[in-house]
Amino acid sequence: MGEKILMKGSEAIAEAAIRAGAMAFYGYPITPQNETPEYFSRRMPELGRTYLQAESEVAAINMVYGAACTGTRVITTSSSPGISLMQEGFSYIANSDVPCVVVNAMRGGPGLGDIAPAQADYFQATKGGGHGDYHSIVLAPHTVQEQCDMMYDAFDLADKYRIMVVVLVDGLLGQMMEPVEFKDWADVKSYKTPDWATVGQGERSNRNIITSLEILPEDLEKMNLKLQEKYRTIEEIEVRFEEYKMDDAEYVITAFGTTARIAKTSVNMARKEGIRVGIIRPITLYPFPYAVIEKRVNQVKFFFDVEMNAGQMLEDVRLGVNGKKPVYFYGRLGGMVPTAEEIYTAFKKQIGG
């Protein structure tokens, strides 16, 4: 760790990715995260790494796919409409067991929408916006510092499971500046081309083929079952979440990313008035921390889910609560960011305050 630097979230994330060992970036500009590719375009050539502005997001994700097939730590970053264009690629990557990292700085939608912060790509990221049964690990940081630390995890998880890891942020986290401290540089010199990588057969005795095609349904089912097995493992050991003031909580707010951060202020407002409310903040959106929800179900009177969307993580919260307690929802749409006060007010209404 070094000194604290005041950095924009969208630049800090690039620096963190670079330190975490990103050897290649392919991407296409889109607000509100243009600073990220721009930052990469300055730094990658300096370090002798690869930066390429693709002709589109469709091309970008397929370049990422290609680089991932060589076992190289590779990343792309984009925002909602660009991420939608990548869905076919995501699905291919999933069924090819190759590792990569994708950052989505969500903006207001649907369609062109606006460039303000949103969280309305939760379903797309966690349930699969592409075709077929697949998952990516989805990480949701709530501060610039956490976002930077998480880039290391993102690459490590991607490599560990040969899976795509999505870091789901929003324009607010990307645009804001906070002082950050970076972790140590990953030892990229130690990286070796993995034995499954397609870089030319060379000395290997077998040749490597990476494909998501398996024309016999019997075989494709086997491939799918292997994927599902991987997902079960991930669901078992990679769940991450934060509990904030939950020890004595009578109520719980569920929220992720930016909304969780704002909700912390709301919780502090409530606590000042003696209301015992805490926060469960899923850090991995997939795998979703159902277990902690279940654990707290008996302790609290109700769940209050807050998102910058029309109620997406809400469904996972409800699946976790499974009818045992009421689940209320407060959401803002299309790029509107709820204020701490308004969350608090909406919450209080449910306790009759």
Add this chain to the structure above:
Amino acid sequence: MGEKILMKGSEAIAEAAIRAGAMAFYGYPITPQNETPEYFSRRMPELGRTYLQAESEVAAINMVYGAACTGTRVITTSSSPGISLMQEGFSYIANSDVPCVVVNAMRGGPGLGDIAPAQADYFQATKGGGHGDYHSIVLAPHTVQEQCDMMYDAFDLADKYRIMVVVLVDGLLGQMMEPVEFKDWADVKSYKTPDWATVGQGERSNRNIITSLEILPEDLEKMNLKLQEKYRTIEEIEVRFEEYKMDDAEYVITAFGTTARIAKTSVNMARKEGIRVGIIRPITLYPFPYAVIEKRVNQVKFFFDVEMNAGQMLEDVRLGVNGKKPVYFYGRLGGMVPTAEEIYTAFKKQIGG
């Protein structure tokens, strides 16, 4: 109605769409539904309507978007990977309030997968594979005849709500032949260019602008709230489902499309052995028939969900059941189609049979 014709599902759907008033088709070939565009390519010119093979699915959906902006009944058809490429377009269409019909003949995934029947795009279709908070109406027929009848509904619903309607089928329904009877031809001569259409201002006093862009979050939120209002209306009045032998059922199988059809055979096997099981078959996957699930919750001992995926509609069933009864699942993956027998066996295991 006329005589019964033995037709492939993928051709019958095109003929039905044409009779239901499809004035334009834009699309790109993909197995297992190539017969659909091919059929359109023969019939549309005959009728002086528009057929165009687009350069890609990305182009196709944006052509559909363009035609939809003129208020023309327009359709595209594709299969899973192609549908993934359309996600950005879907999101734009949703936030532009324009009507169109999209058929997805789902195949085994993820990635290139295979061309066998699957149901693994349920999440993509119902929760939103594109970015932002939006929905399409999602219809799931389970016979060739129903599929044909449904094309009329699809266009009518699209026009009624200015929304995209997805008809979710699979390769099985598309490839199989069954005798079908077509409903009467829609009176396309009576169609008028709607007053919101962008075809040139002409005599209109105002000009029309169709956009999904609203740069101020306040305004975009309003647009979103209007969308949400539309969705609430649809959820209220457009839910469709079939109950099969549910009157005296002690158990219920939930399944849609092809799986439901196969499950009917399983139910008949069970009934022969005196086991009182029925089927709830959602016909609209969005809006999902939560209410009928809730209604039957007290009647039955458990729910048994069957899908050709890893458990997608399952989440909606669980949301409907809301913890009140067990929900079991049986699924086949990657293009494998469960047999009636195997569904029955898996089901019986749960009753200890």
Add this chain to the structure above:
Amino acid sequence: MKLIYKAPDTMTEKDTTYCPGCPHGIAHRLISESLEEMNLVKKTVIVWPVGCSVFGYYFIGTDAVEAAHGRACAMATGIKRVHPESFVMTYQGDGDLASIGIAETVHAAARGEKITTIFINNGNYGMTGGQMAPTTLIGQVTTTTPYGRKPEANGFPMHVPEMLATLDGPAYVARAALDSPQHIIQAKKFIQKAFSAQAKRLGFSIVELVSTCPTNWKMTPVESMERARKEVLPVFPIGEFRVIKGVE
């Protein structure tokens, strides 16, 4: 006093969102004038792009749709095929048309789609803050070519009209410039030829307009025009690259 020039009503009274001295406004005026003079305003649907001109429908008073980034030609095709009597044009930046939208452009051109494209080449992505575009010159510094565009790393500038002119579908393919009154007069002539190609159903027509981007070039508007003239035009020369019989 005799009226020599009068700003067209089709260009609306709404303040544009463009930076001071940005030629997007000149292009808008030329289009507005041409639509008026050719009596096309009421038949016109403009397909606007994502780019600085994303709000173009506020500034040119016709029916309009807003395409997804790069997909304007596909959307225009969708409209024109079902409404052949409408006059359908796209307005696109170089990022929109030549980068993410090149497939849709090439194919609309190859099909000879009866639409018109006005293509603004300002050498970068204006709206998103000045990233490299396919038209960025070798050596040019942008926010994603901080060390100047290098062929080895970033490829070569793309000459869209020259490329499209090899296809059989386009009726009219030209490049003009917006850097001086003389060039602006010529640009208008080219635009009108392109419009007439569509009006006569001869095929696809496109006019590239060499423009500037003072904000991202980090120059004054006047310096930008000079750079366009001295550095850009030699690489992207004015000319008509394909004019089939019947276009005038």
Add this chain to the structure above:
Amino acid sequence: MKLIYKAPDTMTEKDTTYCPGCPHGIAHRLISESLEEMNLVKKTVIVWPVGCSVFGYYFIGTDAVEAAHGRACAMATGIKRVHPESFVMTYQGDGDLASIGIAETVHAAARGEKITTIFINNGNYGMTGGQMAPTTLIGQVTTTTPYGRKPEANGFPMHVPEMLATLDGPAYVARAALDSPQHIIQAKKFIQKAFSAQAKRLGFSIVELVSTCPTNWKMTPVESMERARKEVLPVFPIGEFRVIKGVE
């Protein structure tokens, strides 16, 4: 006895999935021979397309990846940029390359990406049952042009090498044919030039191979070769369209 020809080991012993008489197999053999002769086999990664050659990795024995439909050049770019010492080539059909993949192809070419593309022009979409491709001839009946391709409705055939030759990035752009032993010998020469362009890091290289599709053309393999010669080659002439200095 002196060995005149011996089938290359790099073409595997696995039965191909191609229809009888389909020239995909000829192309495979030429590639296999060239890789062997140029000592590239162990360095090679082939990016296979979606199309009849989707299983190509079973038939040519190198490291391989299977691209999404049309995206082979992007995927190849992704590989080559991080592994410049690998020999990276794409193998693509006319639907794959010229229709859905034209953007990725044009941009890989414009960037001068150091990859090689072998482009099989069989005038239709073989795998999916014979739909129109961008290369389908005017008048040709396909499953989606049941009344024959008409320019007004379906646009014009696309000449990819001619178009790419206008760009600055490609080092070698050519078209050959697979309809006769003589042309096949020439095709191999062109392929080797394309490979050498990559080996020497000169830029993007591409060879279009005029092929046939007996199954969907509804002709015997022999009739198909005749049609290729008599009807296709006049429209898609053999030639080298761009050869920069250093290619040999």
Add this chain to the structure above:
Amino acid sequence: MEPKVIINEQRCKSCGLCISICPKKVLRISDKINSRGYHPAELFDNENCISCGFCYLICPDKAIVEVRRPEPVKQGG
């Protein structure tokens, strides 16, 4: 004399293109500030303006609204 060039000050963004291009150098940036904070261009020497319209042609913001030319005074009868 009536102005030969009509400038809409509210629309002007002070880009200076008209000024740079005017062959007679009869335009300049004024001291006024419009509501968006720009100092609009002004025609300070109407006399010497030759009504060439260059300023109109290059103005990107429809701030040069009209260009007029005095009718030649008809001599004699």
Add this chain to the structure above:
Amino acid sequence: MEPKVIINEQRCKSCGLCISICPKKVLRISDKINSRGYHPAELFDNENCISCGFCYLICPDKAIVEVRRPEPVKQGG
């Protein structure tokens, strides 16, 4: 004499291209059926084969595995 053209009958798909292209017309479709149901090509007139290799060049299925030419018999010493 050893065969000048070696055909792998299992791989042959009976496409007929080699037969059509053979300048000496020494190839034909045989009566055999291979395991995929095809009648493979056969060289019925080894004598007259000129080892030109055209059949090899056009065979799409690596069914023509080798083409050989008899070494010219060296005269004298």
Add this chain to the structure above:
Amino acid sequence: MEKGVVISGFGGQGVMLAGELLAETGKEEGKFVTFLPSYGPEMRGGTANCHVIISDEEIASPIIDHPEAAIILNLPSLDKYEPLMKEDGLIIINKSIVPKEVKRTDVKILQVKAQEVARDLGNEKTMNLILLAAYVEIEKPVSIEGLKKALRTFLTGRKETLIEVNEKAINKGIEIAREFLGVK
């Protein structure tokens, strides 16, 4: 009454045509029918099969889990369907390219050197009809007359010339079936 048959072989062996023809016949005879094809690799190579069900009642699943009858045109098809056959089921085999013997002893087996027989009739491609007709004659899901009638509606235009040889194939199939059944 519900009768189902699986027809399976290489693409190009006429699997689909035979199946469709059977289904069309059933429909024309007023039955409920389903025809369910399944292809190999998109279009090319590999094995393809179809399931045809002809019934007096509405058909729920169009899939045949355990065939009571199968027409097997190549080896992979035999490997696939032999274990799935119902007891007492009927397997009709294209002996021309299926060298293997059926191991199961609880099924009926009819082996025909169909390609050779068809070639002798003048067109090797009609082997699918020979076997189909044999099946129809044995199991009687539809009438032979109906089959012939349906054939005529299939072979129109340029294909009309093929009617004769195909009818010959049907007749040959009947003959083979009768021999199998021990009828004369």
Add this chain to the structure above:
Amino acid sequence: MEKGVVISGFGGQGVMLAGELLAETGKEEGKFVTFLPSYGPEMRGGTANCHVIISDEEIASPIIDHPEAAIILNLPSLDKYEPLMKEDGLIIINKSIVPKEVKRTDVKILQVKAQEVARDLGNEKTMNLILLAAYVEIEKPVSIEGLKKALRTFLTGRKETLIEVNEKAINKGIEIAREFLGVK
């Protein structure tokens, strides 16, 4: 202690620079800081603003619901923030192009013809710093020395020549603030 300020105006008026400078100063003085910008239409035109919070404790939400201080550079910004201001809050206004008067009577108002003042200093663009310095002098979220130090780390390379005029602007801002506070 936690102090927040909103700075709002047209793109190009130096809104972001002022905000960043303040945040950087805070960070250098060992405080927790957040800087949250919000742009109008992607990049061009429209109004942009930023929220800066300087605090002794960790900052939860970086958003300021109700500003205790706002630097208002154009009219739309006044319209937006006037109703949101905390009671007793401080509004600093660029009077040069904000003709409207503030209606609320429960806030402190400092109006400065900032563009004219800046022009007199030799660079109209420094008006943002004049107003920022006035804010810092009145509310003291950071020290003026810190601000000047931070300025030097911002203006490097080609921009170094601008340090002088910007420091003049800061001093002018202090002067205006003192006048406002009635200090001498």
